[in-house]
Every structure is written in structure tokens, then in C-alpha cells.
Amino acid sequence: MTQTTAGETRFQTTIDADDKVEPRDWMPEGYRHTLIRQIAQHAHSEVIGMQPESNWITRAPSLKRKAILIAKIQDEAGHGLYLYSAAETLGVSREDLVDQLHTGRQKYSSIFNYPTLTWADMGTIGWLVDGAAIVNQIMLQQTSYGPYSRAMVRNCKEESFHQRQGYEIMLTLSRGSAEQRALAQDALDRWWWPSLMMFGPPDSESTHTEQSMEWKIKRMTNDDLRQKFVDMTIPQAEYLGLTVPDPDLVWNVEREHYDFGDIDWDEFWTVIKGHGPMNRERIQHKVGAWEDGEWVREAAIAHSEKAAARAADTIDARGAA
Amino acid sequence: MSYSVPEVPGQDIAADDAPRSSSTGWPLWEVFVRQRRGLSHVHAGSLHAADVETALQNARDVYTRREEGVSIWVVPSGEIHATDPYDADAMFEPFADKPYRHPTFYEIPDEVGYM
């Protein structure tokens, strides 16, 4: 047993008091690693999550929907940026994290490895995917690491319109023609189960949950968050007149929660391991954009160096005069 | 959006987090935003930019696109100097026992009115 240092004591006191840990505080290596991994994955998810939706910007069916979709995806870029910034307070650089994403050493949410096939998918992503994300992020506002918590507060504030615009699309479709209702149902059928998988494996198999809960990085378990999401979402689906694709779904009077069917965890692990319907395409798109942008990033640095050198020359010249 | 992704069983996480590329990206800047006239600039977050002009422009696009500000400062992150958290006791605790600096320390009869 190693001796408890002043830093350790202070860290534990901070956690116990529900206070926030800040970047320059001492923290256990495991805490730092877990945070870097989680915040980076969260940031990658925001950024990769731009792709399934940007797939529909140029085909958005009205001027209003086009503007909303651009603004929403732009927010996701912003959220990725806030999160990378939070991770950078832990002593890693955004470049390193992006490199780990591009080389498959860090992951992003499994949900973005499914294709967006119809306009109705823009509705279900907003309603279900952002809905699930909000459940998770509201919990993460209470996370023990200050910069992560602050990023979550900002995300949640901005993201409240995301779910509403998605639900509004679903509402318009469900009140529209038979063809539009069919689009809405088809989208719900395809996105329902992947949305439930977003919360991660069941608590019984989630190896890191216990430690993360102790450190107050996570404040609720995967299964609890999933249950909360299901309970929230079913009445919304009923209001739309859509059928959730789960024959085992039933209100449990005793538990006062919905019981729902078994999740296909084989599918989940297949996607996490990189063999989902869109894994390759998502990374290829991201790496392609990064490589295409390299000369631009280099030019900006080169120009700033030239400008600085010229400014220094001017000062020298003045000094000599 | 968000969520933590579980690691695939058997994967070595520690090795995964080790940075492998060296950083040659755009420098990091801290952004301070004045929400409206009369208020101080408050730290909003950070971003990457190659020069001060783009730092200011990016700050505008990233941190004020919902009308959150009327003025922006950007500072290279390396130029921020901070107190040491280890030093917090010595720095800040001495102020805890000086209640006479606060107005509530003094008792003024109600009849005197607001002071």
C-alpha cells in the first residue's frame, strides 16, 4: 500500500464533496485516462455524427429544413470542438486524438455506423439519437471533471432544439400522406434498436462503470439511462401513431417502467469492432477530408510565420534607424 | 450527442491512449466573451487557429453564433498564468477569518434604514 499523498487526499475530498476537479489538480492516472478516453470518444462521436446528417443537406425538402439541418450539424461540429478543448486540459492535443480516431485506436458511438436512407432518418436521428444523447448528457453535466461538466452544460443548452426539430419532422410525416407515414415507420424500425444500444452494454457486462461511478465521472449506469430513455420515448411514439418494433414492450405496473425486449448485443459488438454497415465509409470520409485539408492548415501556419518574421524585420529596421 | 463507447474485450486501453503523432497543428487560444456592454469578458472556452485574426473570427463563429456576445478577447493558451492549486490554502484561506470585510459583520439598528 502506497502512502496517501496530499494530492490524493485532496482529490478524494473533492469527489466526496461533489465538488469539481479542475485541470491543474492532482488526479489519479486512471481517472485521467478514463476521462481522456471518454471525452475523446464523445468528441469523435459529435464529429463523425455530422456525416449521416450532412448526407441530406443538399437534398433537404424545403428551404427551412435545409437551414435547420445546416445549423444543427454546425452545432455538432461546435460540440466536438468544446469536447476536444475539454480533453486538451488533460494534457493531450486535439491532433493526437484525431489521429487515434483516424487509425482506429479510439472509437465513436456505434449509432453513426448506420446509413441515412430517407429524409425520415433526419427525423429519427433528431428524435431518438439526440434524445438518447440528451439523457446521457444531462447526467454528464454532473460529472466530476470541471471542463467536461462545463462542456456538457453548453451542449445541453444548445442541443435542446435538436431533438425538437427531429420530432417536428416526425410529426409532419405522421400527419402527412400514407407514403410519408410509411417513411416514418420504416425509419423508426431501423433506428430504434441502434438507439437503445447507444447507452452501451448492460451493467452486468460493463467493466468500467463501477470505477467511473466511484469517481463520479458517470452518475448513472447504462441500464438506468436506457430505461429512462425508453420510458420517455414510448409515449412520444404513441403520439405519432407509430409502432415501436418490439413485441415484448409492455408497461410494468409494479416497476412503473416499460419492460422491453432483448437487445441484439451481437450486432452491437459487430458494429463496435468496425464491421457495421458504414464504419469504413465514415472513417474514410473523415480521413479524406483531413488529408485534403492538410495543405490549407500548413499554409495558414506558414503565412502566420511569414507575417511574424516580417513584423520582426520592421521592428529591427526601426531600431536601426 | 454523446456516450462512452465500451472497449472491445481484450483490447489494451492504456496503449490506446498513448499519443503517437507529434503535434504540428494550429496553436490553442483561450476565448473570453463579453455578453453585453457593462459586463466583463468571461472565459467561454478554447479553439485552434493559425493567427490572431482567424482566432477572433473562429471565436465569433464558435462561441457567439447564438448572440452570446458583443466583444471577444483571444489569448494564446500558453500566455495564461495561473495560481497553483497546491498553493490554494496559502493563497486563499487567510481571507476566511476576516469577516469584518463584509457588510453583514456590522449591526445597524433597523431604524437607521438601508445602509
Place this chain on the structure above:
Amino acid sequence: MTGFATMTDPAAAYVLRHGDDNLVLAQRLSEWVSLGPELEEDIALANVALDHLGVATHLLGHASQLVGGGTTDDDLAFQRTEREFTNVVLVEQPNGDFAHTMARQLFMDAYQRLLWEALAVSEDAILAGIAAKAHKESLYHFRHTSGWVVRLGDGTDESHTRMQAAVDNLWRYTGELFEMDDLDRQMVESGVGVDLGALSGPWLHAIAAVAADAMIALPDEVTQRGGGRRGFHTEHLGHLLSEMQWMQRTYPGLEW
């Protein structure tokens, strides 16, 4: 559907051509989303796209009011054919690399800065209001874009070569910005429109200043390619529209 081919109201046709410039440019810029050279620039380009889309929506809305008969802004955006679009051909040119997008944007920003300033005192009060708002946006766009043109032009050898190539390639589409046709002349007479010819001098002056900072040589006289104002487009527009209008064409008459 060619119901809009003969835009009988000249005021509507005039508003619409400027609306089309912004709609097509917004559509092009929005193609950049998720493909920017860095997250910060992705966000910046999306803001510029949203500004142009906003102006387009206002102008198409105004034009649809002038057309009357229950026509909407979406009808004008999604139901007209390639021959009925009257944007300048510059804005329909593909994004190309980042340098091409910046060159196209620089030419448009410098033009719109002058255009909106002039239209802000139009006799058409609604158009004037839209122009006044758009003018502020164009001032910012010009600052953002010219900064990038200078950075690329005076950056690395590669970025300089790319920036110069982009200016050279797109220069032949800039003459159309200042071409006056009958409709323009009619609108100038009625106090609604702008004398575009008068804008070309200040435009060239602004472009030359940026080019000098960017170490970019402006091309000599080249044969100009216009025609967009009368629906004589490059082949790119048809593809842009077939994508943009796909939903409305596949599922006609529905609300989304």
C-alpha cells in the same frame, strides 16, 4: 413544370435573380459541411452558407409575393427548371479545392458588398430592407474570405500555386456580375435596381488589393463566359438542381 418561365413581373424577376445567386451559392457552400480543413473552418463555412441561404429565402419569399397566386419561396426554389434559374454562372461552379471555393467566394463577397450597399436604398422597400441586412453579412464574409486568400496566396508554395490556379480558372465568370441587360436598365430607371457597371471599378480595386497582399497575379483580359441571367448555364447547374430538388420532384405537393 415551366410555369415560371415567363416571369411577367419585372420586379419579381429582378429580385429572383439575386435570390438565385444566393440560393445556388448556399447550396454549394453547404456541400463543405463535414469536409472542412479543420473543425473551426467547417463551422465558419456553415455560417457563411446559412447567411446566403437566409438572404435567398428572403428574396425568394419577396419574389413569390410579387408573383402572387399563392406561389411560395419553396415553389420557386424547388419547382423551377434549369432554364428558369437566373443566377450568375460563377456561383454554380463546383467547390473544387478550398482555394477554388475561396476564389469564388472572394469574387462574390466583393461584389455583394457593393451590390447590397446600393440596393439598401432601393425604391422597393422590402428589397432595401433585405439588402441592408445582407450588406452587414457581406462585410464579414469579405473579411473572412480575403484573409484566407491572403493566407493561401502567401502561404506555402503548394497553396500559392493552388490559389493562383483558382483565380485563373474562375476569372472568366466574373464579367457577368457587371453585365447590364434590359431588366437591369428598367430597374435602374424605376429606382429599384443598381447600375452594375458602376460597381465594376470599385470591385476590381478591392480584388486587386487582396491579390497584392496574397502575391496573386490577376489574369489579363480573358474571354468571359456569362449567360446565367438568361438561363444559359454551365452544365453544373442541372446536377446541382437535380440533387436539391429531388425530394420535391419525387414526392410532389407534400409538406415536409
